[in-house]
Amino acid sequence: LAAACCSLLLVIGVTAGRVIQVSYIGCFKDSSTRDMRGLSGIKSVGEISVSEPRVISGNMTQDFCSGFCALGGFPYFGLQNARACFCSWDFGSIGPANESDCNMPCNGNSSQICGGFWLNSVFALKYPKRSCFKQSQMPSLNVSSTLPTSWSIAAQTALDCLIPCEASAECQAVISSGQQRLCHLLRFAYPPASLSSTDGDFFLRG
Numbered sequence: 499l500a501a502a503c504c505s506l507l508l509v510i511g512v513t514a515g516r517v518i519q520v521s522y523i524g525c526f527k528d529s530s531t532r533d534m535r536g537l538s539g540i541k542s543v544g545e546i547s548v549s550e551p552r553v554i555s556g557n558m559t560q561d562f563c564s565g566f567c568a569l570g571g572f573p574y575f576g577l578q579n580a581r582a583c584f585c586s587w588d589f590g591s592i593g594p595a596n597e598s599d600c601n602m603p604c605n606g607n608s609s610q611i612c613g614g615f616w617l618n619s620v621f622a623l624k625y626p627k628r629s630c631f632k633q634s635q636m637p638s639l640n641v642s643s644t645l646p647t648s649w650s651i652a653a654q655t656a657l658d659c660l661i662p663c664e665a666s667a668e669c670q671a672v673i674s675s676g677q678q679r680l681c682h683l684l685r686f687a688y689p690p691a692s693l694s695s696t697d698g699d700f701f702l703r704g
């Protein structure tokens with residue numbers, strides 16, 4: 499029933515904004531094995547290069563990092579050494595650090611703190627309840643990765659795509675190809691390069 503209601507909302511295009519709250523959690527230790535590894539295997543997202551498993555920028559800000567990690571639906575992001583952005587499904591495996599040790603101003607905004615040396619300023623991303631989808635134009639932004647960023651299943655209808663996507667915490671969007679009777683479930687809300695020319699309907703998880 500929930501899936502059926504969702505399909506009705508999909509038709510009329512009702513969806514909420516993606517991020518509703520960004521909240522600071524604290525300062526946490528990092529190491530060469532990396533605590534926050536959500537971008538592992540990702541080489542690029544659109545024109546943004548990923549230096550595994552982080553994005554490095556001389557203009558880094560908390561806003562950039564939160565927006566970038568929201569593309570993948572990650573619940574946490576971390577900033578380190580004034581210029582590095584990490585996205586992750588979890589954090590804290592190496593332990594907390596003294597709050598005062600995260601004291602480096604962000605390169606792109608000196609009024610914001612972006613961690614410290616081998617220290618992450620960790621934030622949480624809160625999303626609206628993701629129970630509905632919005633049909634959209636196929637995005638031009640591609641995700642390049644050394645690891646799979648999508649998986650395919652047989653599907654007769656778009657609803658056959660949306661139900662398994664809704665059941666998966668990793669699924670952010672789907673491409674439904676009625677002619678091929680195939681569905682591509684995307685871990686990012688943008689298709690990987692190998693699917694960029696796929697003919698089908700694109701649905702973004704709200």
